[in-house]
Amino acid sequence: MRVKTYREHLGHVLKLSIPAILAQISSIIMQYIDAAMAGSLGAEATAAIGLVASTTWLFGGLCMAAAAGFSVQTAQLIGAGEQEGARRVLRQGLLCTFLFGLALAAVGISISSFLPLWLGGEGDTARNSSRYFLIYACALPAVQLRHLAGNMLQCSGDMRTPSRLNILMCFLDVFFNSLLIFPARQLLISGFAIPIPGVGLGVVGAALGTAVSELITAFLMLYAVCFRSKSLRLEPHGSWRPEGKCLNISFRLGLPMALEHTILCGAQIMGTRIVAPLGTVAVAANSLGVTAESLCYMPGYGIGAAATTLVGQSIGAGDEKLAKDYARLCVLFGMAVMTCTGGLMFLGAPWMFSLLTPDPAIRLLGTRVLRIEAFAEPMFAASIVAAGALRGAGDTLIPSILNLASMWGVRITLSLLLAPRLGLAGVWLAMCVELCVRGVLFLIRLFRGKWLTGRLV
Numbered sequence: 001m002r003v004k005t006y007r008e009h010l011g012h013v014l015k016l017s018i019p020a021i022l023a024q025i026s027s028i029i030m031q032y033i034d035a036a037m038a039g040s041l042g043a044e045a046t047a048a049i050g051l052v053a054s055t056t057w058l059f060g061g062l063c064m065a066a067a068a069g070f071s072v073q074t075a076q077l078i079g080a081g082e083q084e085g086a087r088r089v090l091r092q093g094l095l096c097t098f099l100f101g102l103a104l105a106a107v108g109i110s111i112s113s114f115l116p117l118w119l120g121g122e123g124d125t126a127r128n129s130s131r132y133f134l135i136y137a138c139a140l141p142a143v144q145l146r147h148l149a150g151n152m153l154q155c156s157g158d159m160r161t162p163s164r165l166n167i168l169m170c171f172l173d174v175f176f177n178s179l180l181i182f183p184a185r186q187l188l189i190s191g192f193a194i195p196i197p198g199v200g201l202g203v204v205g206a207a208l209g210t211a212v213s214e215l216i217t218a219f220l221m222l223y224a225v226c227f228r229s230k231s232l233r234l235e236p237h238g239s240w241r242p243e244g245k246c247l248n249i250s251f252r253l254g255l256p257m258a259l260e261h262t263i264l265c266g267a268q269i270m271g272t273r274i275v276a277p278l279g280t281v282a283v284a285a286n287s288l289g290v291t292a293e294s295l296c297y298m299p300g301y302g303i304g305a306a307a308t309t310l311v312g313q314s315i316g317a318g319d320e321k322l323a324k325d326y327a328r329l330c331v332l333f334g335m336a337v338m339t340c341t342g343g344l345m346f347l348g349a350p351w352m353f354s355l356l357t358p359d360p361a362i363r364l365l366g367t368r369v370l371r372i373e374a375f376a377e378p379m380f381a382a383s384i385v386a387a388g389a390l391r392g393a394g395d396t397l398i399p400s401i402l403n404l405a406s407m408w409g410v411r412i413t414l415s416l417l418l419a420p421r422l423g424l425a426g427v428w429l430a431m432c433v434e435l436c437v438r439g440v441l442f443l444i445r446l447f448r449g450k451w452l453t454g455r456l457v
Helices: 003-039 043-051 053-079 083-111 123-138 140-155 160-181 203-228 244-278 280-316 320-356 360-392 397-422 424-448
Strands: 183-189 192-199
Touching: 003 043, 003 160, 003 203, 003 280, 003 320, 043 053, 043 123, 043 203, 043 280, 053 083, 053 123, 053 140, 053 244, 053 280, 053 360, 083 123, 083 140, 083 203, 083 244, 123 140, 123 203, 140 160, 140 203, 140 280, 160 192, 160 203, 244 280, 244 397, 244 424, 280 320, 280 360, 280 424, 320 360, 320 424, 360 397, 360 424, 397 424
Parallel strands: none
Antiparallel strands: 183 192
16 A cells, blocks of 8 residues: 555544544443442442343344444445435335334333343342333334434444534433432532432433433434435435345344344353352442443444445445455554553553442452453454454454354353452453454454455445
8 A cells, every 4th residue: 555545544544433433432431420320329239230231232232233234235335326225225224223123122121020130130239220121121212223323324424423412422311310310419619509400210310311312312313314414314205115135135234243242142141140149349340340441442443433434435436455455454543542542441440440439349359350451452453443344345244253253162161260260350351362362363354355245235
């Protein structure tokens, strides 16, 4: 790649990555505040939310998979200059994914009473966890539409709008959580008492705050893509009739991702069951550790979103060499960024946990496991960004297989061996090893180049 061309490509990567990275980082900062709000209620409240975290991740992942099946087609159609075709895909995506979101909500509601017990929860922790998941399940149609609309905007090249709206969602989440989690109280400033309203719902308030934030953001995201987007805004007389080819491609792209998320979530649930017998402090430290680490790896997901757009549009335009150049450049950029964030996480782990919980035992254990994970961040970046690049080319099956083999073959096996001996540190050591293995597998897949199979649409 010539130096001038390299700089041009890097400029495009930065242009698309920076808004997405900022949105991801702001989202995690708000999640820190969210977790700190719930954490201030005690270890039991944190454990109640952490108990079902892997299952909420599963349902969110299924929403992402359904959205990706349509948005990748949109990226390739826009790259090929077929705007009307992209709008047809958007209309079908809105209809199909909304119905899928309703189905997910029905499933979530039906299992909400039993899920915490299946995961090893007991007493008040299980009851609060059940209520939290029930409210989350009711919000799933909004979660699904937010993912679809955001993905569509990103794949059209508009990173700023979904990034701004995701940032807004984080602020809304903090506002509603503050209102709903805590009871009415007074804030003393320079001798003046300022009344602050509150409902005092605790864990239930955290779930309601998130659900309302998702609903508002989904509405704004849909308005942006359907009425404001230059490439995708819908015409009054467009057909909403499902087309077999579009649905077939969406199914072929989304099914491997959905199966991957389902089986990976099975591994996450297995991990939760491995951690649960270690005690409330371990469950809380594990949950907060995942939140703390996310500040480090979320930039990778921002760069991965940029890679999906750039590779998808290049494939749509028929330029496979450009797609390969963008994919490799995005992966190297992602690894560089997450190497830096991993170093910062190692140094700042005690401070990060001091923000999340007042419990000294959780702080001590959380700091220990977070520093273990810092060493995996460069290779974790490789897997995240490479998966985004491969997705843009329509390659979802092999990456799903690599994720599954790595998670079940390495992480779960090592966790079962190390948890009885090393406690929570053993579980996170297994996670660190697995992420490094996963990164190597994705780099091999990316640089061999067999994922360049041409346009899907």
